Amino acid sequence: ETGVTQSPTHLIxxxxxxxxxxxxxQSGHNTVSWYQQALGQGPQFIFQYYREEENGRGNFxxxxxxxxxxxxxxxxxxxxxxxxxxxxxxCASSRGSIRRGNEKLFFGSGTQLSVL
Amino acid sequence: xxxxxxxxPEMSVQEAETVTLSCTYDTSESDYYLFWYKQPPSxxxxxxxxxxxxxxxxxxxxRFSVNFQKAAKSFSLKISDSQLGDAAMYFCAxxxxxxxxxxxxxxxxxxxxxxxxxxx
Numbered sequence: 294e295t296g297v298t299q300s301p302t303h304l305i306x307x308x309x310x311x312x313x314x315x316x317x318x319q320s321g322h323n324t325v326s327w328y329q330q331a332l333g334q335g336p337q338f339i340f341q342y343y344r345e346e347e348n349g350r351g352n353f354x355x356x357x358x359x360x361x362x363x364x365x366x367x368x369x370x371x372x373x374x375x376x377x378x379x380x381x382x383x384c385a386s387s388r389g390s391i392r393r394g395n396e397k398l399f400f401g402s403g404t405q406l407s408v409l
Numbered sequence: 410x411x412x413x414x415x416x417x418p419e420m421s422v423q424e425a426e427t428v429t430l431s432c433t434y435d436t437s438e439s440d441y442y443l444f445w446y447k448q449p450p451s452x453x454x455x456x457x458x459x460x461x462x463x464x465x466x467x468x469x470x471x472r473f474s475v476n477f478q479k480a481a482k483s484f485s486l487k488i489s490d491s492q493l494g495d496a497a498m499y500f501c502a503x504x505x506x507x508x509x510x511x512x513x514x515x516x517x518x519x520x521x522x523x524x525x526x527x528x529x
Contacts (some may be wrong), residue, residue, distance in 0.1 A: 326515055329510030335413075336454070349516055368429050381452060387515060398515060400454035 296320060297386050297401035306374050307408045311383060314369040314404045316384030324348070324387065325367040326398070327359060362363040371406075379408045411436045413503050415520035422491045423528050428522050429476075430486045432501030443477065444517070445486045449497040457499070460484065462506075485517040488525075496527040 306312050318325050324343045328336035338351035342361035356372040359396040365386070373379055382405075385398040411457070412435045422428035445457040460468045460477050467475050472492075476485045488495055501520040 322516070325515075328517075333521070335502075335521050336517070338516045338518070341515060352518065376468060383452075385454070385515075397456060397459075398454075398517070402451055402453040405452075 295385060297399050299382075299384050299401040299404050301404060302402070303405045303407075305409065306377060306407050308374055310374050311370065311372045312374060312406065313383075314382050314406070316367045316369070316386075316401060318365045318367065318384075318386035319399050321388060322386035322399070323335075323365050323366065324386060326363055326385045327367070327369045328383040328385065330383060330403070331365075331377075332380070336383055339369070359394070374408045376408050379406060381405050411438075411503055411505070411518045413501050413518050413520040415501055415523050416481045417523045418521070419472070419524045419526070421526040421528060422488070424458045424491055424493060426491055427487060427489045428491055428501050428525065430488075430501075430525070432486070433521060434482050434484065434501070434503050436482070436503065436505070438505045442504050442506065443475075443484045444502040444504075445473070445484075446500045446502060446519075447495075448500060448522070454500070460487065491527050493527050493529060496525055498522045500523050 298317045300315045326341040327339040332337040339353050340350040341348045347359045358370045360368045381403045383403045385400045387398050414433045441462045443460045446454045447457050458470045460472050472489045474487045500522045502517045504517050
């Protein structure tokens with residue numbers, strides 16, 4: 294069933310730069326979530342988009358922003374990169390509905406971002 | 410705030426043997442989900458098993474089963490007949506049940522993970 298794709302797979306940036314990471318959701322999924330996974334840690338929730346609107350946000354500063362497009366693909370943008378932003382960024386999609394949520398999440402393989 | 414604790418940074422098991430990974434969590438919610446995810450070197454998080462807090466029966470998925478102790482806030486994963494392909498990082502995760510509205514409202518809180526090695 295998995296079909297979440299992320300690009301690029303690896304990226305190297307320097308401190309202060311801006312970066313855009315992309316995620317293509319699995320077909321039929323209208324909800325996308327982004328997670329940051331630092332080395333040796335579990336993923337941390339950044340934010341979620343449902344039908345093109347932000348639907349929840351974790352403890353991340355405003356320089357982390359996102360977009361969800363009409364085809365439900367998504368972007369994660371990070372401005373003014375800091376060294377601590379170096380991490381694996383995971384995208385996950387699911388099929389949100391008007392009924393009770395908590396649908397199964399499908400993860401991509403992530404983008405490994407290195408900030409020098 | 411919800412927290413998830415995995416006290417075993419690393420575990421190892423012999424092929425065909427059984428291993429149990431531990432997880433404890435803290436929440437004030439009464440209705441929630443617990444998960445075990447597997448992350449192999451490919452980095453993709455793969456759902457292993459899911460438990461709904463209101464269900465007393467422990468979830469099972471083939472060789473994988475959980476021991477869910479709601480009062481103790483404990484959620485361990487048992488892998489039976491371990492296979493070489495089970496070697497991976499295992500994460501315990503929690504989310505409260507989403508409200509009855511649009512969107513999945515899926516904020517997963519993960520533990521730090523347990524690295525499982527399977528020895529041939």
